Amino acid sequence: MGSEIKFDAIHSILNPKSLAVWASDLYFKGEDVQCQILKTGINHTYLLKIGTEKYVLRVYVKDWRSKVEINEELRFLLNLKKEGINVSYPITNAQNELINELNAPEGVRFAVLFSFAEGDKIRSLGKGHCNTIGKTMASIHVSSLELNLKRVKYNFAELCEKPILALHGFFEKKHPSMLILGKIESYLRPYLNSEIISDCPTGAVHLDIWYDNMNINSDGKVTLFDFDFCGNGPFVLDVAYFLTQLFHSEADKDVYLQKADVFLKGYESVRPLKQQEKDLIAQSGIAVWVFYLGVQARRFDDWSNMFFTANYLKHFVGLIQNWANYYEIDFDIKQK
Template sequence: MKTIHVRNSLLTNSSVEFLVNSYEIGTIIKCEFLTRGLNDTYSVFTESNKYIFRIYRKGWREKTDILYELDAIKHLSEYGCRVSIPIKRKDGKWLSEIYTPEGTRYGVLFTFTKGDRPEINKENCYLIGKALGNIHEASDSFITNHKRNFELNFLHLVDEPMSLITPTLQKFMKNSKDSFLNQIITNIKFDIVGKNLEYGFCHGDFHNFNMHLMEQKIEAFDFDCCSIGYRSYDIAVFWWNLKQNYSNVENQCWDEFLNGYLSQKSISNDNLNVLLKFVTLRRIWLLGTLLKNDDVWGTHWINKKNLDNFLTQLEQDVEKF
């Protein structure tokens, strides 16, 4: 009989409720599945509070990666950054081991970030930039014994994604764009390597979908993509978000974001001058991530039209380098 393999199981609400009984949070009223992405997220309600329970996907993050992330979040909280923090189990452990058909997965309970996703306007973008500046400033002293299995460097942002993008373009574009894309990457690498860029802890996915605003204060969550890496990339992710989702207010909001960041942390001209190039790398990383995780996003979107749109965005970036 052929063995059946499972890539990514989904736990029932009742199973999650059983798991979160291992935490000292009071009487649990209910657990609700919230969203599926690169990890599975559930809302947990008690008589007095709300929490978030995240179950990390098998093969996406290893145990040491998760412990690195939690150490970083705890460090930031201790240094005054507003972040959603992990909660220990009754047995003193940070991780809940979950035995699923695809193998051992890990769950973490986090505090719930109150407020709402910040609207994109000049005032809020200043606060968002300020929050990222605080994170970078506070994390300069971060150390941990846990290993992160990737850094936000060329290997992770370009080389690994391109191993998936190249055959996809060859399939749908018949090699017509290979030289164009390879030349862009070669030029970006050459330009970045020649500069003295800041390298340190990064959130990795810092945009308004991964934070809430309450009483004019930003609280960040979802550090799943954090690691050490190019700080210019971490800053550029927000610019990418503006270009992708809020192009009508891009210029004014980007200026305010930078003003907010610079109010908390200085940045050299070398770092500022390569930000648009890191927007391009963000586009490459994202496409590679979508292709790699087809069990999350499917394959229906992989077609010539969407690939053309990706290449057009890169062309528009290059025009402004």
């Protein structure tokens, strides 16, 4: 009796073998395509091999991004490619289209084929790497100055208010970590709503530049990818988020300071930071980390449920506090 019931799906992982046949027909004129799963995270990523050539296929989770939002992400990437900036860029199919629609069990999902970023992910970045990353980030910001994407605008509501509201659906307001987040929200409000940040240069931002979203080859060439969180906002958000990642990966904070310095020097060799931006690096880093807690809450059903617990929340908030303590931030003290 039960076997006669047809169940809907809220989340599926598409078979690499089926995708290989699909990609062969639509992109590679019937050539033999090898396809394997790279990652099933926020979206699903597959590695495609045709002989010695490699490509990356991203299959967006259903209803995660609209077609308009994906179009804007790809427009951003193609603009960066045109400017000669090293990014993984989208590739058109046989119909000269960038976005494909796949009939998945849960409904239509979008898929895009990207160029392969040569090199490897390097968790412990050297000083030379940090300098190059700084130059690359600044080049992206110069290219996207005042660029307006039809995507999210990263402001106080998106970075703090909405994420913390989403967390209330999982944790009690009186949970110690939630009480700290409430203080963080109150602390950040005057900074992210101030004239100081409104005077910071804005444009299209990546918002997720860290070692896991770049490959570095043997010559030190850095290629960025995964612009899934790109949107509109002050450039200092990208600068701050990279520095927070660098901070948490370096146990020796003297080494962190040295790498942060060469990163910032690389960045400023391309685009000098305004004093207002420098003054907001510590607060901006906190804001982006709060934002990503909200992402984990929003994607509990199909991604974060394996780790999204009260202990994890305590750990994550602890990381924010470590960064804040290092920069002598007291969440009980608000901006005057």
